[in-house]
Amino acid sequence: MTDAYTQLVNNPVGGFVARNLGLPQPVELERWRRGAPLIDGRVLIGAAPGGRCGTAAAVVLAEAGAEVDSRLGDEIREALGDASIDAGIWNDEAPAAQHWQGLVFDATGIASSSDLRELWRFFHPTIRRLGPSGRLIVLGGEPAECSEPAAATAQRALEGFVRSAGKELRRGATAQLIRVADGHESRLGSSLRFFLSPRSAYVSGQVARVGAGVAVTEVDRDHPLRGRVALVTGASRGIGEAIAEVLARDGAHVVGLDVPALRADLEAVVARIGGSAVAADITDAGAPRAICEHLADEHGRVDVVVHNAGVTRDKTLGGMDEERWELPIAINLTAEERINDELLARDGLLGAGGRIVCVSSMSGIAGNAGQTNYATSKAGVIGMVESMAPVLAARDATINAVAPGFIETAMTAAMPIGPREAGRRMNSLSQGGLPVDVAETIAWLAAPDSTGLNGNVIRVCGQSLIGA
Numbered sequence: 001m002t003d004a005y006t007q008l009v010n011n012p013v014g015g016f017v018a019r020n021l022g023l024p025q026p027v028e029l030e031r032w033r034r035g036a037p038l039i040d041g042r043v044l045i046g047a048a049p050g051g052r053c054g055t056a057a058a059v060v061l062a063e064a065g066a067e068v069d070s071r072l073g074d075e076i077r078e079a080l081g082d083a084s085i086d087a088g089i090w091n092d093e094a095p096a097a098q099h100w101q102g103l104v105f106d107a108t109g110i111a112s113s114s115d116l117r118e119l120w121r122f123f124h125p126t127i128r129r130l131g132p133s134g135r136l137i138v139l140g141g142e143p144a145e146c147s148e149p150a151a152a153t154a155q156r157a158l159e160g161f162v163r164s165a166g167k168e169l170r171r172g173a174t175a176q177l178i179r180v181a182d183g184h185e186s187r188l189g190s191s192l193r194f195f196l197s198p199r200s201a202y203v204s205g206q207v208a209r210v211g212a213g214v215a216v217t218e219v220d221r222d223h224p225l226r227g228r229v230a231l232v233t234g235a236s237r238g239i240g241e242a243i244a245e246v247l248a249r250d251g252a253h254v255v256g257l258d259v260p261a262l263r264a265d266l267e268a269v270v271a272r273i274g275g276s277a278v279a280a281d282i283t284d285a286g287a288p289r290a291i292c293e294h295l296a297d298e299h300g301r302v303d304v305v306v307h308n309a310g311v312t313r314d315k316t317l318g319g320m321d322e323e324r325w326e327l328p329i330a331i332n333l334t335a336e337e338r339i340n341d342e343l344l345a346r347d348g349l350l351g352a353g354g355r356i357v358c359v360s361s362m363s364g365i366a367g368n369a370g371q372t373n374y375a376t377s378k379a380g381v382i383g384m385v386e387s388m389a390p391v392l393a394a395r396d397a398t399i400n401a402v403a404p405g406f407i408e409t410a411m412t413a414a415m416p417i418g419p420r421e422a423g424r425r426m427n428s429l430s431q432g433g434l435p436v437d438v439a440e441t442i443a444w445l446a447a448p449d450s451t452g453l454n455g456n457v458i459r460v461c462g463q464s465l466i467g468a
């Protein structure tokens, strides 16, 4: 499903006109299909000297059965195994016809500003050979962990590189930076797989941080959430409905929650995905307790909690009455805090391996005229994620947030055409995202092997031009 403009410029006449008028030329993004490989095409992997993530990345690619070309040392080629590189080792004489679907560069060895030239050496001859919906991924370290200021400086510089490369890429290709804390290279897999795959279609220019986490035993890649219980608030429609569908696809039993007035819609959604329904207003004084009792009585626990329910009540501040101020904060922030407090107060209800994923918003990062109330609540969600991360880590659990940009839902369809078209086009992919794009990002953060991701805020905004 794409918008009418995207369809128009993807036919020959519309494309010709758009090209000649210098108008945006969004392409239909490749999205994940059941049974499709991790990445449909060849991946080139390289590293700056002294890198520590190349072997881990090579192992992930080899396990996923990706076709890999390498510009790496023997040790890493060995990790790839003979089968995966039999199509040849890439070198500077690679035929110009060679194209890649993924470019992965281990930049953890970069320790000074002059070392940054390694980025240019790897990407300059290859970036134009990245295919449609291709993936550019840089693996970096944590600046705060570097013992020398020069190394911290160079590692921080990687963000500018990735964000600019994302803005140069065309035809649905994306760029990301994965920062891997020293000693946690083995936790890289879930993030590398997500960013390489079409599941991250509408995510670009992001920095994901991978750190400590509990050991993960065997994960069923087709159904990573099999046997797990997931609570999704606001599940009767829009983004929440897509989250419920994707988590159920990944094997979870989904407990969908929505206001009593939408009970029929909610029941239709959960019936379709084999889940169950709870009708409640999350702002009711007794709601956190009732929700937790339901989860304890019916399932004995909850493994994944997705705080998705949210509302807007737009008005400029001078014209905003108290009720308009209060409601978004009560629903979008206070109710989430109260549910978390109740969950964590009950021993073992959200146990080791538990995942909380919150839906923030680009407004909470960039601000938006007419949304002081909403943006306050959504920035508060980011504050909650950052401040609760150590609390969840102490329980071997995690809390993260996604911040959607312009997503094609009933809410955005009802916007006036001017702001709607601006919202759709002002991002590196020149189009709005789909609810499934937010849902896939949440499924990645909720997966058992995403154990090293804690306290992250990942934008699902096609690299919106607005905000950080």
Ligand SMILES: NC(=O)c1ccc[n+]([C@@H]2O[C@H](COP(=O)([O-])OP(=O)(O)OC[C@H]3O[C@@H](n4cnc5c(N)ncnc54)[C@H](O)[C@@H]3O)[C@@H](O)[C@H]2O)c1
Pocket: 233, 234, 235, 236, 237, 238, 239, 240, 257, 258, 259, 262, 280, 281, 282, 283, 308, 309, 310, 311, 331, 359, 360, 361, 362, 403, 404, 405, 406, 407, 408, 409, 410, 411, 412
């Ligand atoms: N659509 C976008 O472009 C966009 C962008 C950024 C962030 N978001 C966020 O994504 C989330 C989902 O948005 P959507 O576009 O699907 O909106 P939506 O209005 O279609 O869905 C929100 C759901 O939350 C439920 N809900 C609201 N108040 C509730 C309450 N007190 N108790 C229980 N359920 C309640 C609603 O009934 C509804 O089903 C929200 O948090 C929203 O702020 C959306």
